[in-house]
Amino acid sequence: MAERTADTFPRLLVDLAANRPDDVAMQEKRYGIWQPMTWKGYADRVRDTAHGLAALGVERGDIVAVLGDNRPEWLIAELAAQSIGAAVVGIYPTSIGDELRHILTLSRARVVVAEDQEQVDKLLRLGQLEAARREELAAAGQEPDADELPLRIEHVVFYDPHGLEQYDHPWLMDFTELEATGREWGEGHEGWYDQQVAAGDAGDIAIICTTSGTTSKPKLGELSHQNLLAMADNLTEVDPVTKDFRYVSFLPFAWIGEQMLAVACGLSRGLTISFPEDAATQRADLREIGPDVMFAPPRIWESMLSEVQVRIDEAGRLKRGVFGWGYDVGDKAARARVQGKKGGNAAIRFLADQVATRPVRDQLGLARIRRAYTGGAPLGPDVFRFFHAIGVNLKQIYGQTEICGIAVVHRDDDIAFNTVGVPIPGTDLRISDDGEILLRSASVFRGYHRQPEETAKTVDQEGWLHTGDAGYLDEDDHLVVIDRQKDVLTAPDGSRYSSAFIENKLKFSPYVEEAVVFGPKEAGQGMTAMITIDPGTVGSWAEHERLTYTTYTDLAGKPEVYDLLAEEFTRANEDLPGAIRVKRFLLLHKQLDPDDDEITRTRKVRRNVIDERYADIIDALRRGDDRVSISSRITYQDGSSVLRELDLDIFDLTTYEIPAGRGRRPVWSGRR
Structure with a gap:
């Protein structure tokens, strides 16, 4: 196993630029062509960006927020902030509204590096809402609550200018402009950057990662260079990784998993990081690169x-x-x-x-x-x-x-x-x-x-x-x-069990996207489940069966789809102890959505939200009803919405039998 040469990420980058200046550090696919960046080019851009952040007033101990999909600029901004003693907090590109405001206010970030027009619009909207609210309070002669943290954004640096050419908000700055400002600022501060990198300590905050937030607003975990590099050393002692390994970065840098491999292992072992062109080309780009190491x-x-x-x-x-x-x-x-x-x-x-x-x-x-x-x-x-x-x-x-x-x-x-x-x-x-x-x-x-x-x-x-x-x-x-x-439950026979274990059994079916299992509240009720179907695989099955449908809601409500899932769940029940077998299930009319706080950005179910929002469905499942009526607001792409009354069927598995002569579906097939 190759020994790392430094104890902070910026110092690792300096060493890599000195020892392997012409090797490829990262590459990004643009317009179908891989655009390489050497270790020296990477280090030079980090230096310019660090100078640019300093010119914007970022100081040692500050936090810079980064909001967007994976691109070289994400890592350049991260290393630049760390180089001058600041840290970064990563924000999932799908974050909106209160979640976005919570992270920005708690971190007190004054500079946000954002990807594109979509992310910039979110931030500008957040700023407008903040200003409007404070004007309302001032007009009413009121002050904000003492424990309410203000939004402190002063600069938004974007790295994809498409669609932003006509924006003239004083917050906004192109990433290339930040680098140019940094080069100019650096000319008057000779040696300053090297001093800042040398002054860094292994115990300094390197990144701040949000927790999953399954039960409350996400907390911000402070991780030091020492924390992350110790993990990288210990992991690669088990599974050695060399500089020749290829890694494709497609999961959000806001997630600790991507920081773990792309940054901690990547810099300590000098891996080449590849960035797919966009979400639509991820699989093709993954196949083209053929990574040696992958975490997902x-x-x-x-x-x-x-x-x-x-x-x-x-x-x-x-x-x-x-x-x-x-x-x-x-x-x-x-x-x-x-x-x-x-x-x-x-x-x-x-x-x-x-x-x-x-x-x-x-x-x-x-x-x-x-x-x-x-x-x-x-x-x-x-x-x-x-x-x-x-x-x-x-x-x-x-x-x-x-x-x-x-x-x-x-x-x-x-x-x-x-x-x-x-x-x-x-x-x-x-x-x-x-x-x-x-x-x-x-x-x-x-x-x-x-x-x-x-x-x-x-x-x-x-x-x-x-x-x-x-x-x-x-x-x-x-x-x-x-x-x-808090989620471990006790079965009627006294044994302890996990809802997640049962849910994973149900989710093994290719037709299931999410499964939420509910334990009994009273004797005799049994286990029940609320299911969201996978529209791709169920849609493909429906096409093969010549079953017509219009919307997700229409497809999920088809009796044929209920029968399809009934067989899947009956098979799953065969592998479960009798006390925790699923007795009834319902196919939900919509997919669970992180924007509705139903699941986290890493797709963990927020059970407290589910229990409250779908209480009528859960009660009907436990009672053994055949059907439940709900009200659901449907929002269309033009922003209009309508409230609809829906009747959802509940399927009783205790009365279902798999048709005679039908064998178990192979693991690798979706066919019955």
Whole structure:
């Protein structure tokens, strides 16, 4: 494993620019062509941007906000702020309204680096609302609440000028203008930048990442250079990464997972980072680059599996048969491999890989993958098993923002599909008397920004991070995560269970996008579920079945779709203990939306919002009703909206039987 040469990100960049000036540090695809940037070019742009931020009044200890999709300018702004002793707080590009205001006011950011017209419009609108509200208060002779933090934005620097040519707001500045200002400012401050980089300390805040915020507004976790680089060192001790590894950055930098690999591992090991052209070309660009290392939350792996299922279902009988044979060979080999054994005849495995599973890996952009991780939420064991069967050495990791995203990981040849592995080097783990997972390492965060009371509740005096998750160690000392402690329930037979475990069973179906499971409130009620369908896979199935529909609501309400899901859930119930099998389910008329606060930006369900917003549906499910009437406001693209009354059916699985002679659907197929 290559040793890193410095203890802060800016100093790592300086060393890389000095030792590998002409190697490619990052590349961005624009107009179908990869545009490379060398380590020297990267360092020069960081220097100019740092000078530009200083010219805008950014000082040591300040926080710069960055709002937008992944582009080189995101990382340039991050490293520039860190170079002069400031830090960055990343904001998800989908954030709006109160969530956006909460992060900006709590961080007291005066400079925001924003991607494009969409993000600039959000910020300008936020500023207008703030000004209007203060005018109203002044006119009424009132003062803002004492605990209300003001919006402090003074400058908005955008890095995609398309559509902003006619904007003349005093806040606005093009990123290239910031760099030009920096070059001019730097001419009068010779040696200042080098002094600032040298003055940086490993314990300084490097980034501020928002927590998932499943039960409240997100908190801002302060992570130091030391925190992040300790995590990178410990992870790469388990799974070595070299400078020749390729990495494709397509998940938001506001998420600790992307900071973990693209920044911490990327800079400490000198990886080349590639940025896809846009969301529509991600899969093609991923395939073109063929990354060696990849980290993604479960929804990405689940969507890849769904894509495979759709493509194979559209293939002819011969191709389906060949893949089915190759998958079975790979599955048997994978089951042996994860136990450290050899799996079957090597020649047969090679042939199966060449004709069946390798082409699928290639289509997914995973042909060269050597390190693949998932985390942020549980991944269903069946999905996990699928990727191992096609030759992807996928590993589950466990961690939180508060410990730099990773503390526990699977090891090669020691993978159990229902666990998250064992602690990485330098990490202590124990289970408290009440079943809570506690972690301690050099990667435990500095604390929550401006929330010392919350920090004290999370990290005790001995340095143990109280995760709030319930779990246990199995007979092989692998960690098994049950769920958030507050969400662990007790079945009628007295056994403890997790709603998330049941939900993952249901979500293994390619037709399910989200599943929210509700436990009984009274004896005899049983488990129930509210489901949102996957419009892509269900739509493809409906087309194959010649089933016509107009909207998502129309499709979700079809009796044929209910029957489709009933069979899927009956199969899932077969793998569940009797006490926690799902008895009734409802297909929701809409998808869960982070803009409605129903799920977080990382697609974790906000159960408190669901419990309140869908109380009538939940009550009807538990009572055993056949149908529930709700009011739903539909908003159209032109901004108009209408209130509609809808009747939603509830399906009783206790009276359903799978048609005689119908076998279990293969893992790799969506066909019944």
